[in-house]
Amino acid sequence: MVPCDRLPVDTRARIVGRRAAVAVVVVAQLLLIARGYSSAHKEFAFQMFPESSTWRADVVRVTDDDRRVPVSEPWSGYRWEDLVTSRGLQTPWMRHHADAGVDNQLAFLGAALQWVADHTPRDHQTRYLEATVTYWHNLDAPTTVVLRSHDRNGPP
């Protein structure tokens, strides 16, 4: 065992550094917990099982000739289920539990529409993707919102 007289001596820098590291972690954690009450993504806010809310969405591709084609049908060699595999978005046309809350689910669905619009280069027909989302926030009456990706023909 290392004798006590050979233990490292605390320098002023070490003391201040330790104090600062602890203060930063504690303050950051408390701020992140507080941020969780206003943010769709609640990183490090630890709000577990926050809602019983459910949702479903009709996601369509709106083509250049204004056809509205459900993404449940494969297109240009793509399948929605293969492109969007996480966060409960694989089968949006079925009713799902919004396991991290409705706001979080809508944020992810909106981002997924953008991602699919940007990552399907073989598709030369789709102008944008659109999701008509119906959600049931806990026991509230259903609400419908429409989410849309950017126009693939327009400026990025």
Added chain:
Amino acid sequence: MTALELASRRAGLLARVDELLARRVSMRSLALLRILAGPVVLLHLRPFLVDAARGRIYRDVFSQPYVSWYPQLPRSLYITLLWIGAAAAIAMSAGLWTRLTTATTFAVVAYNLFLSTTHFHNNRAYLFIVLAGLAVAPCGRELSVDAWARRRRGLPPLDPTAPGWPLWLLRFEASAIYGASGLSKLLNPDWFGGAVTWDRVMQSKDKLAATPLPSWVVSALTDRTLHVYAAKLIVLTELFIAVGLWWRGTRYAAVWVAVCFHLSIEASADVEVFSYLGIAALVIWAVPSTRDRMLGMDLSAAGQRWLATAVRRLDWLARFRVEETRRGPVRVVDRDRRVLRGGPAVIFVLSRLPVTAWFTLPLLVVLRGAATREWTDDRAPHPGSRE
């Protein structure tokens, strides 16, 4: 109060904080957590490795970077990094090149976590926090290949104590997780009023009816009135764990409740590694001093030999210093110099071993009145029992 008094009081407070952060405590609980965290990391990385083996990584499917400048590795390097993380987790668990492998495990898990918003889950955030705590603490000086190799080379063991601040921070984080979860439910009228749990059960009513549960149980579980009270119980449970872990008088109860809480979550929801990690991380609440309880046993008695073997194999937190006595029942001298003998002493010992604690802690409450406690002559508190 004068400005001088105020400044003096502030300096005194800061000095106490510095003393607490620098206080040398045993790193034994973090060494044990390090061992337990290795398999948890492997479980965490498994789906990423399985996807990679199938030729798919995060950016082949919907993903969303937090920031555009976050470094994206070439595919082969990313997959190699995941395997390095898995190998480092195994080495970390074994305590091989512990500082390096723990830091590597943390770095890989952290890098992967922040690659995409889609990677983020509460259980992964907790794993990130635990690994960060382990990476900054010297938790490889015990229960490790490193310590074994040092012994083999004839070198003296390294000091198993270190400044306590990483342990205090991990405790803060663990407590904050239960507290934040409980608080968010407390402040949500739907949650606290029972609507959320009732609605979730009603959504699964068909599945519930298909289970072998008797119809009256299903009927009770779907009764809204039950949820009005059950929701409050859940919220209070989380808050009790968050607060109860800090005080000696409630800590064992909080640990026991926390194990029940994690097991019930594991049985009812898919929470990835949260339950394993949550239960493993409870070891950080052990008083950070070792071998400060004396366990006296007569090793000529078969029953006591059995207990001695159990303690040798299961006392992972090094709670007891075993001493051989000539005759008589098992005898435990606690940190505060109180003495327990016979059956109560055996139950007390088992209640302090990680594997048997959950089963025996309730017995301790039952036997509290029956236990014979005496005092040794010296009532001075043990230096390790400051907490």
